[in-house]
Structure formats: structure tokens, C-alpha cells
Amino acid sequence: MPQIKSVLCPVDFSEFSVNAYEYAQSLAWHYKATLFLQHILYPLYSGALAYDSDPYEKICQQLRVDAEEKLRRFAERHARSKIRPQCLVQDGPVTDLILSQAEALAVNLIVMGTHGLRGIDRLMLGSATERVLRRARCPVLAVRKPAHHVMSSVHDPEPVHLRKMLLCLDFSDHAHHASKYALSMAKEYGAELTLLHVLEDVPKSTDLESATAKVVKQLEESIAPNTREGCIGKVMVRIGKPYQQIIQLALEAQIDLVIMGVRGHGALDTAIFGSTAYRVIQLGSCPVLAVHI
Numbered sequence: 001m002p003q004i005k006s007v008l009c010p011v012d013f014s015e016f017s018v019n020a021y022e023y024a025q026s027l028a029w030h031y032k033a034t035l036f037l038q039h040i041l042y043p044l045y046s047g048a049l050a051y052d053s054d055p056y057e058k059i060c061q062q063l064r065v066d067a068e069e070k071l072r073r074f075a076e077r078h079a080r081s082k083i084r085p086q087c088l089v090q091d092g093p094v095t096d097l098i099l100s101q102a103e104a105l106a107v108n109l110i111v112m113g114t115h116g117l118r119g120i121d122r123l124m125l126g127s128a129t130e131r132v133l134r135r136a137r138c139p140v141l142a143v144r145k146p147a148h149h150v151m152s153s154v155h156d157p158e159p160v161h162l163r164k165m166l167l168c169l170d171f172s173d174h175a176h177h178a179s180k181y182a183l184s185m186a187k188e189y190g191a192e193l194t195l196l197h198v199l200e201d202v203p204k205s206t207d208l209e210s211a212t213a214k215v216v217k218q219l220e221e222s223i224a225p226n227t228r229e230g231c232i233g234k235v236m237v238r239i240g241k242p243y244q245q246i247i248q249l250a251l252e253a254q255i256d257l258v259i260m261g262v263r264g265h266g267a268l269d270t271a272i273f274g275s276t277a278y279r280v281i282q283l284g285s286c287p288v289l290a291v292h293i
Helices: 015-031 053-077 094-105 128-135 173-189 208-222 242-252 270-283
Strands: 006-010 034-041 086-091 109-113 140-143 164-168 192-199 232-239 257-262 288-292
Touching: 006 015, 006 094, 015 034, 015 053, 015 109, 015 140, 015 173, 034 053, 034 094, 053 086, 086 094, 094 128, 109 128, 128 140, 164 173, 164 242, 173 192, 173 257, 173 288, 192 208, 192 242, 208 232, 232 242, 242 257, 242 270, 257 270, 270 288
Parallel strands: 006 034, 006 109, 034 086, 109 140, 164 192, 164 257, 192 232, 257 288
Antiparallel strands: 140 288
């Protein structure tokens, strides 16, 4: 089973950051992980100040001090568990700093907020979330506004209640890797895990009943019996466009978290990432955990 010992949550103080922070706290609480809360200031540059570094440095220093205080207050205001994050404030290129900090801290998971709906270019922190999803060496959880029933009351120390998870499998190595995270999280949260495979471009001559039965058997055999006990609820096969069927099933079954495997960092071109994970994150109704190899 994968080890989640540290979690990085970049925030920009928006409501989407608040949602992401709720999930980050929940995961850190469940896995007893260290939580890093990160805020990044955009680089400040002024031609008028370029000739005199002293005023420039004083302004930058004050901005960092203000940001550190704002981040501290953000963490306190939205604290939902006994987890106390380590607050990090930096200035520079957003994506590069998120990725470099994740590498430097050896984090096992990045949690970020997303708008969804109008495209991945509208994700929180600008296009940084898309770039992080493409380039990160660890899993990335993209959090949209969750369903009301998932969030706990303000008096509950557990910020998020995940009861139904959906694992999308295409029998590839990266999907197999994602299944390890899905099983671990399902057991941590006591959630029901549904396994899904989508058959696409099925020839008209195909015997759908036998083809479906074959895939169901493959799905059942893809999870070792000693790891699946107590968490595998349903095994499902659907026909159609993968992203459409994943989104539709997530809505119908009131899924709280979708887990998908994606190919390793640097390999997420449009054909691999954009056609399925991209669209599920973009158009789906619940958070998506993208697991890289």
C-alpha cells in the first residue's frame, strides 16, 4: 500500500482553496501525515525601482510578511482537525515553486482547488494546476466544490466524509498503480469502492453479454483477494466514451471521489491526459485523484 506521509496544499485564499484545504486536512489526519500549506506571491517588478534595490527589497519584504500573516490566519480560520500545517510563503513562478517544493519536501500528495466547468485553463492558481497535474511526480488531487453531504459540520474534527469512491481501470500499469491508492483510501475512510471499465468503439458484431462478462472477470481479478476485502462494493462495465461514462456514473451513484491512473510526468499529452482525466476533472461533479507512475 502507498505511504502518504506528507501532503502539500497550495492556496490563493479563494473559496476553491478552502475546499482543497479541507481535503488536505482530512487526508493528513487519516494518514497522520505532515501538512504543508503553501502560498506563492507573484514576482514584483517595477522599472522605476530597478535602479534602486533598497526600496524594492523593502516592498518585497513587507509583502512576504503580510502574506505570512494572511496564510497563518487562513490556516487558523479553516482549521478542522488537530492537524497544524507548516506554512510556506514564497515568491516566484507558481508552477515551478509548487513542483520544486514538492520535490524538496518529498511530499506524497499535492492537493489543489479547481473551478472546473469552463476549462482547465480556469483552474485555481491560473494554469498552474494544469501544469502541476502534467508534471508532478506524485499523485495530485484536484478538488472542485464538493457535494454538500461530503462536508462535515464545523464542530466535526473530520473535515470530509468520503463514503463512495470510483476507481477507473483500463488494465494498464498506471491504472494498476492507481488501484493501490484507491484501496488504501477506501480502507482509511471506510468507503465503498466501485470498479469501472469502459468499453469504447465496440464492433457491432460483438457479443456484448460475453464481452462484458469477460471484463467483469478481469476487473475482479485485477484486485488481489487479500487487499479487496471489506471495500469493493460494485464491479461495473459501461459502453461509450470513457470520460462521459465516468462522469455519468459519478453523478448517478453520488460518488465522492474519482481515482484515475495517468501516465508519468512529462507524458501527459492531449491524447493521454486530455481525453479522459482532463475532461473528468474539467466537467465532472466531484474531486479527482490523478495518480502518476
